[in-house]
Amino acid sequence: xxxxxxxxxxxxxxxxxxxxxxxxxxxxxxxxxxxxxxxxxxxxxxxxxxxxxxxxxxxxxxxxxxxxxxxxxxxxxxxxxxxxxxxxxxxxxxxxxxxxxxxxxxxxxxxxxxxxxxxxxxxxxxxxxxxxxxxxxxxxxxxxxxxxxxxxxxxxxxxxxxxxxxxxxxxxxxxxxxxxxxxxxxxxxxxxxxxxxxxxxxxxxxxxxxxxxxxxxxxxxxxxxxxxxxxxxxxxxxxxxxxxxxxxxxxxxxxxxxxxxxxxxxxxxxxxxxxxxxxxxxxxxxxxxxxxxxxxxxxxxxxxxxxxxxxxxxxxxxxxxxxxxxxxxxxxxxxxxxxxxxxxxxxxxxxxxxxxxxxxxxxxxxxxxxxxxxxxxxxxxxxxxxxxxxxxxxxxxxxxxxxxxxxxxxxxxxxxxxxxxxxxxxxxxxxxxxxxxxxxxxxxxx
Numbered sequence: 103x104x105x106x107x108x109x110x111x112x113x114x115x116x117x118x119x120x121x122x123x124x125x126x127x128x129x130x131x132x133x134x135x136x137x138x139x140x141x142x143x144x145x146x147x148x149x150x151x152x153x154x155x156x157x158x159x160x161x162x163x164x165x166x167x168x169x170x171x172x173x174x175x176x177x178x179x180x181x182x183x184x185x186x187x188x189x190x191x192x193x194x195x196x197x198x199x200x201x202x203x204x205x206x207x208x209x210x211x212x213x214x215x216x217x218x219x220x221x222x223x224x225x226x227x228x229x230x231x232x233x234x235x236x237x238x239x240x241x242x243x244x245x246x247x248x249x250x251x252x253x254x255x256x257x258x259x260x261x262x263x264x265x266x267x268x269x270x271x272x273x274x275x276x277x278x279x280x281x282x283x284x285x286x287x288x289x290x291x292x293x294x295x296x297x298x299x300x301x302x303x304x305x306x307x308x309x310x311x312x313x314x315x316x317x318x319x320x321x322x323x324x325x326x327x328x329x330x331x332x333x334x335x336x337x338x339x340x341x342x343x344x345x346x347x348x349x350x351x352x353x354x355x356x357x358x359x360x361x362x363x364x365x366x367x368x369x370x371x372x373x374x375x376x377x378x379x380x381x382x383x384x385x386x387x388x389x390x391x392x393x394x395x396x397x398x399x400x401x402x403x404x405x406x407x408x409x410x411x412x413x414x415x416x417x418x419x420x421x422x423x424x425x426x427x428x429x430x431x432x433x434x435x436x437x438x439x440x441x442x443x444x445x446x447x448x449x450x451x452x453x454x455x456x457x458x459x460x461x462x463x464x465x466x467x468x469x470x471x472x473x474x475x476x477x478x479x480x481x482x483x484x485x486x487x488x489x490x491x492x493x494x495x496x497x498x499x500x501x502x503x504x505x506x507x508x509x510x511x512x513x514x515x516x517x518x519x520x521x522x523x524x525x526x527x528x529x530x531x532x533x534x535x536x537x538x539x540x541x542x543x544x545x546x547x548x
Contacts, residue, residue, distance in 0.1 A: 122209045123227035127235055129205040131163070134198035138162040141193065141353030144346045150247070157245035161273055162354075164243045166194035167236070167285045169278030170467075171243065173271045188277075188467040189506075192357035195285075195463075196328075202286075203293040210301050218303040225290060229283065236282040239273070246270030296321045312444075315435040316452035316527075319428035324361060324456070326424055331360035347383055359384065361460045362402075366414075367421030368522050370457060370515035371403035374466070374508035387411040392508070402508070425453065425522055429530025434537060442531045449527030450520045457519035461510030469505035 139159055142148070147158050161171045170188040206228070210216060247269050294300045295317040302310060335352040339345035351359075362372065376392035387410035394400035407414035429449050436445065 119223060119227055120231075122224065123231050125209075126202050126205045126228050127231045130198040130202035131235060133201035134163050134166055134194045135159060137197045137353055138166065138191065138194045141191070141350050144350035144353065146346075154245045154247060157243060157271075160239050160243035161271060162191060162194060164236075164239055164273040164278045164282070165189060166191050166198065167278070168281030169240075170274045171271055172274055173269065186467070186469060188465070190358070190463055191354040192361070192463055193352065193354050196357055199289045199292075202289055203297070206290065206293060207297060207299050211299065213301040215304050215307060216301040218305070221303065228290075229286065232286050233279065233283060236279045237275075239282075240275045240278045243273035243278075244271065292317070292321075311436060311440070312448060313452075315432040316448045318435065319432035319449070320452050320456045322431065323364070323424050323428045324357075324460075327360040327364050328357060330420075331356050331363075344383060351383060358464050358466075359388070362388075362464045363417050364421055365457055365460050365464075365510070365515060365519075366402065366404050366407065367417035368425075368457065368515075369404065369518045370461070371401055371511050372461075372464070372508050373399055373401055373511060375399055375505070377505050385411075387414055392506070421522075422526070425526040426530055429523075429526040429528075430533050431530075432527070433531040433534035438535075442528055445531035446524050446527035449530070450523035453523030453526075454516050454520040458512060458516050461512050461515055464508065464510065466506055466508040468507075 142155070142158060142162060148155055150158060165171060165187065168190060170186060172186045206224075209224070294302065295313050298314060298318070332352060335348055335356065339348040342348075365372075374392050375394045375398070376389065387407045388402065390410045391402050391406045392400045400406070404414065404418060407417075429445070432449055432452075433440075433445050
């Protein structure tokens with residue numbers, strides 16, 4: 103007699119798929135939150151009143167995935183604050199991207215190929231949970247600080263003028279959700295482009311040797327710059343003091359600085375302008391180069407940085423040596439049957455794409471200002487006035503007005519990068535002809 107079969111009490115495959123997607127999203131958020139929290143703490147954000155630290159942390163994560171944060175508030179009908187920040191704290195972004203990529207790949211380990219439907223399903227579930235996380239992040243990245251008034255004089259002024267000092271911020275929803283989604287898709291695309299462990303659908307396997315060696319080699323270049331920058335940051339913190347703020351820069355914005363140095367070393371330039379202070383220490387040559395004459399625009403390139411610090415010329419040989427080493431690595435990871443011309447073209451394309459992404463990631467648009475009855479105040483304006491009346495320990499103390507803009511000149515940077523990639527790709531392929539390539543069996547062995 104045939105025994106009745108018992109069906110499973112649920113779809114374990116589907117549940118496992120959603121748990122895998124949740125693990126990817128949580129890995130990215132936890133990693134980013136840990137790095138951002140430590141960086142913000144070192145920068146002094148733990149002293150914010152009214153329990154504002156969690157909201158500032160959420161705003162930092164929103165910026166890390168490409169969103170923007172707007173600052174508003176003021177002092178009743180007497181004064182208004184207007185500001186906006188559009189800049190990626192790339193240290194936070196990179197840590198989150200690496201964590202998500204690692205967890206995503208571990209779920210596909212021991213696989214040589216994967217079906218297109220399975221990969222799309224995994225990506226789709228991850229995208230849906232990520233969108234939910236971005237919405238929650240946007241809701242959490244908002245806060246208003248009420249600035250306490252101290253002393254009888256301040257209380258009298260506040261009553262007479264309707265002065266209720268407040269300053270708040272909120273993450274912009276459309277940019278955080280929209281660009282944050284694009285950020286995730288880019289992270290996954292780069293994961294499959296760089297990693298040899300990522301299984302591809304059978305139809306795409308034939309393309310991996312044309313993409314992965316060069317992509318991995320350029321990722322190694324970016325990592326090398328991060329290591330060099332981290333060592334320089336730690337040495338600066340030890341030798342020059344101000345260790346807490348210097349390490350805050352490392353934990354929040356190290357790639358912003360060192361990857362810009364990579365582009366500058368290749369001959370690329372950025373246009374921008376700095377008015378006011380940055381709040382955290384950055385290389386003096388960069389800060390000085392950004393301070394253009396009144397109403398003008400500064401150019402950040404190898405020449406302008408070298409005018410401030412002659413050691414900046416070393417960025418050129420550093421970029422050349424690391425690119426040549428990367429080209430050699432890419433050629434060694436490719437089959438010997440790949441021709442020199444193919445190596446050069448592939449490496450040129452990979453270098454151009456890398457510099458394009460670096461340019462987009464290092465864009466900065468940050469401005470803040472205070473106005474009284476519609477009339478803007480310059481540095482040392484309402485913020486300093488309130489600081490004198492209210493005392494230094496409040497969110498508006500010392501806040502005048504200022505801005506920082508930094509935009510790459512991509513129409514010259516990308517062709518320059520392609521030229522560098524073509525030259526170093528050819529030289530690297532020539533150097534690799536005398537060494538054993540990955541996967542080759544030495545002569546005389548079985």
